[in-house]
Amino acid sequence: MTRNAVTYLDHSASAPLLPAARDALVDVLAIPGNPSSVHENGRKLRAIIEEARDQVALLCGTARGRVVFTGSATESLTHAIWGLARSQKVQRILVGAGEHMAVIRAVESAGVPFDFIPMLENGLLDLAALEAQLAAADAADERVLVAVQQVNNETSVVQPIEEIGELLFDKEHYLLVDGAQGAGKVEFYFDPSRADFYSVSAHKIGGPAGVGALILKPRVDDVRLIPGGGQEQGRRGGTESAALIAAFGVAAAQAKENFAQMPQDLVAKAEEGLKALFPQVVFFGADAPRSGMASAFALPGIKNNISMIQYDLARIALSAGSACSSGKVSRSHVLSAMHVDPDLADCALRLSVGWNSTPDDIEAFLSASAQIAEKFKDSAHPNARAV
Secondary structure, X not given: OOOOOOEEOEXXXXXXXXXXXXXXXXXHHOXXXXXXXXXXXXXXXXXXXXXXXXXXXXXXXXXXXXXXXXXXXXXXXXXXXXXXXXXXXXXXXXXXXXXXXXXXXXXXXXXXXXXEEOEOOOOXXXXXXXXXXXXXXXXXXXXXXXXXXXXXXXXXXXOOHHHHHHHOOOOOOEEEEEOOOOOOOOOOXXXXXXXXXXXXXXXXXOOOOOOEEEEEOHHHOOOOOEOOOOOHHHOXXXXXXXXXXXXXXXXXXXXXXXXXXXXXXXXXXXXXXXHHHOOOOEEOOOOOOXXXXXXXXXXXXXXXXXXXXXXXXXXXXXXXXXXXXXXXXOOOHHHHHOOOOXXXXXXXXXXXXXXXXXXXXXXXXXXXXXXXXXXXXXXXXXXXXXX
C-alpha cells in the first residue's frame, strides 16, 4: 500500500504539507538555539522568524508589526476574545450562530454576556438581525465584540465581511474575523478593512499544524493573553518554534499562487457528478457566495455515519463537517443554525479541495459515489427538500 493511495478530499480539516514547507521545517530544525539568544544561531533563528512574519503579513494585507505568531488559530481566537473580555474593553459579544466551535467555546468561557447572530437558510448571517443587536447594544451603552467567520468551515459560504464592517463603521465596537478557511483563498486585505483581529492557520494552506497567527490593529495592541518572557513584542509569551514558523511563512508565500493555479472547477464538477448520480442530493449554501474550495452536501436517506464508512472503504477521505471538535460523526450545529431538518442534517458530508487536488481526485470520488448510489438505491429519499 502506498502512502498516496488515499484520495484526499478533506483539505478544510487539514491540507497536506507543501514540499517547500517541509523542506523549510527540516532545515530549521537542524539549527540549535533560541530565537531570543544573541549568539549567531539565535540571530539566524530570529531572522528566519522575521522573514516568515513578512510573508504572513503580505498574505493578509498588513504590516509585519501587526503579525503575532501563536500555536494555532484556536489560540489566536481565544487570545482576542479572552483578551478583550479580561481587559474589560467589551460588555457583550455577538457571535455568529454557525461559527467554528473554537470561537463559540472561547465566547462561552470569556465571562461576558453573549448573543448569537442568527443565520439565514442559505448560510449567510442575518445582517438585519445583527443591525438590531448592535442598535440594542448602543441603546444600553454597551461596547461589543462581533466575532464572525470569513468562510464557513463546513459549507464554504463566504460571509459579507465588508457589509458587516459598514455596520460598525462609526461605532466603538470591535470586529474579529476568523480567516482560517479564507486566507489565501478569498481576497481580503486586513489593513483597510474594519476588522480589528484576523486569525490565520498554517495547516489550512499547506503549512504544518501547531502554528498560526493573530493579526491585530493598533487600537487593540494592549490585548494580551500570555505575557511570558516578552516574545512576539510582548503579545504572546513562550519561545517561538522557528521551524514551524518558517514552514508557515513558506506556505503563506505560496498560498495565493497555489490556489490560483489549481483547477477552479473541481467542486463544481463534483457537485455536477453527484447530481447525476443522486438527483435528490442537497447542497447546503448553494444559493450563497461560496469559496469554491468545499461542498457540504447530503444524500437524503443515507446517514453520514454509513456513507462515511463507504467512502472510507473506497479510500476516499472526506468528512461529516468540522474535524476539530471530537473526532466523531455528530449533527452539525452549522446546519442547525441554517434551519436544516435534523434528519437531513444527519446525512451531511463535506468534500474539500486544496493546493494538490486534481480532476483525478474528483473522478475517484464520483466513482465511489456511483458504488454507493447502486448499493443504497432503495434507501435514498426521493422527495427531500432542497436547502
